[in-house]
Amino acid sequence: MGSSEKYKLDLSLVKKLIKIIESSEVNEIELEEEGVKIKVVKSSKTQEIIQAPIQHSVQVPIHQTIDKVKNVSYEVAATESNKNLHEIKSPIVGTFYRSPSPDSPSFIEVGSLIDSGTPLCIIEAMKLMNEIQSEVKGKILKILVENGKPVEYNQPLFLVEV
Amino acid sequence: MDTARINKLLLTKEIGRNIIFLEETNSTNVFAKELPLDKTINGLLIIAEHQTSGIGRRGRIWTDEAGANILFSIVMTNFTNPNLIPFASGIAVAKSISEISVLKTECKWPNDVLLNNKKISGTLIEKDKSKLIIGVGININQTNFGDLNKLATSLFIETNKIWDRELIIATILNYIEPLIFIAQNNPNQIIDLWKKYTNFFGKIVEINTETGNFTAEAIDVNELGLLIIKKGNTIETLSSADVSIKIN
Numbered sequence: 001m002g003s004s005e006k007y008k009l010d011l012s013l014v015k016k017l018i019k020i021i022e023s024s025e026v027n028e029i030e031l032e033e034e035g036v037k038i039k040v041v042k043s044s045k046t047q048e049i050i051q052a053p054i055q056h057s058v059q060v061p062i063h064q065t066i067d068k069v070k071n072v073s074y075e076v077a078a079t080e081s082n083k084n085l086h087e088i089k090s091p092i093v094g095t096f097y098r099s100p101s102p103d104s105p106s107f108i109e110v111g112s113l114i115d116s117g118t119p120l121c122i123i124e125a126m127k128l129m130n131e132i133q134s135e136v137k138g139k140i141l142k143i144l145v146e147n148g149k150p151v152e153y154n155q156p157l158f159l160v161e162v
Numbered sequence: 163m164d165t166a167r168i169n170k171l172l173l174t175k176e177i178g179r180n181i182i183f184l185e186e187t188n189s190t191n192v193f194a195k196e197l198p199l200d201k202t203i204n205g206l207l208i209i210a211e212h213q214t215s216g217i218g219r220r221g222r223i224w225t226d227e228a229g230a231n232i233l234f235s236i237v238m239t240n241f242t243n244p245n246l247i248p249f250a251s252g253i254a255v256a257k258s259i260s261e262i263s264v265l266k267t268e269c270k271w272p273n274d275v276l277l278n279n280k281k282i283s284g285t286l287i288e289k290d291k292s293k294l295i296i297g298v299g300i301n302i303n304q305t306n307f308g309d310l311n312k313l314a315t316s317l318f319i320e321t322n323k324i325w326d327r328e329l330i331i332a333t334i335l336n337y338i339e340p341l342i343f344i345a346q347n348n349p350n351q352i353i354d355l356w357k358k359y360t361n362f363f364g365k366i367v368e369i370n371t372e373t374g375n376f377t378a379e380a381i382d383v384n385e386l387g388l389l390i391i392k393k394g395n396t397i398e399t400l401s402s403a404d405v406s407i408k409i410n
Contacts, residue, residue: 127402
């Protein structure tokens with residue numbers, strides 16, 4: 001069968017494609033030749049950046065770049081998720097607290113039923129305690145940030161089933 | 163406390179034009195939070211002679227001698243971009259105290275005011291969708307802080323004189339109103355003004371956050387109000403922490 005010969009040919013083509021994709025801004029190349037389809041996809045560097053510990057602490061210019069990258073990934077997450085799910089995001093850069101003070105109970109837990117206006121958490125920045133309220137009615141499915149951790153602008157905080 | 167006298171000394175348009183005076187309350191911020199919105203007007207001032215459970219950052223206790231200090235909350239229902247208002251409050255207190263007492267005050271990030279390296283004032287701001295509550299405590303005529311004597315001071319302790327609290331309140335409010343406007347409309351200007359009241363930069367500071375404590379060098383404050391620190395060889399920014407200057 002001629003298929004093994006074709007297979008060799010394809011492998012060298014794949015190598016070439018990998019080289020091209022590595023040295024370019026392109027993330028994906030798809031090629032179809034004589035009924036054989038080759039698709040080379042660059043592994044997402046975006047993902048690596050996001051999985052690195054979310055250091056709140058970055059110099060300003062870098063900070064802004066990272067914010068942009070993160071926004072991209074958040075959008076992806078939202079599109080992948082069910083349409084009945086709603087993400088509540090941080091309106092500011094700050095520190096996330098689940099309770100009004102360390103001794104008091106959390107505003108909400110996983111499974112809590114919430115309404116529009118229900119207080120969910122506090123984000124502190126410069127000793128300004130911002131009480132974040134829900135903008136939707138629903139049920140808390142996930143709490144996406146740990147108490148006391150820094151959060152970035154637009155970072156998802158809660159996943160709500162609406 | 164003579165609230166009519168405060169009113170006479172005011173030059174403000176809205177802040178302090180309506181005053182609720184309380185001999186005693188749990189906390190002026192809590193009182194302000196619980197006040198129904200239809201009974202709240204922009205600039206409303208809540209003053210107390212004594213707080214039974216005064217609060218600081220993250221549940222810290224703020225104690226006071228009844229009738230000796232300044233304890234108030236300004237309630238704002240009309241605000242646009244309040245993130246830098248903590249700096250407006252720090253500047254207003256530092257400037258008023260230093261003008262009236264002729265002592266050198268200093269701001270510590272983000273909004274504490276120090277006198278001889280000890281805390282004389284702190285601000286805690288709380289915000290929800292409809293209200294911004296600026297809670298300010300200033301140690302004026304208190305004679306003793308007990309266990310906190312090494313960390314806290316008052317104008318009386320520093321000068322051995324009783325000070326006019328109404329004059330100090332009115333002066334702070336007269337400064338804070340335009341500074342709040344600047345904080346919401348011109349971020350660089352408010353940060354530059356605040357920097358004139360600090361010699362914090364270049365100092366080694368102890369930083370306590372909810373997730374850990376460490377030592378770093380305070381470098382600067384950026385236009386978002388975040389503290390820039392140098393920790394080892396890395397530069398980082400902080401949005402919230404208790405920061406104290408390390409005294410060897």
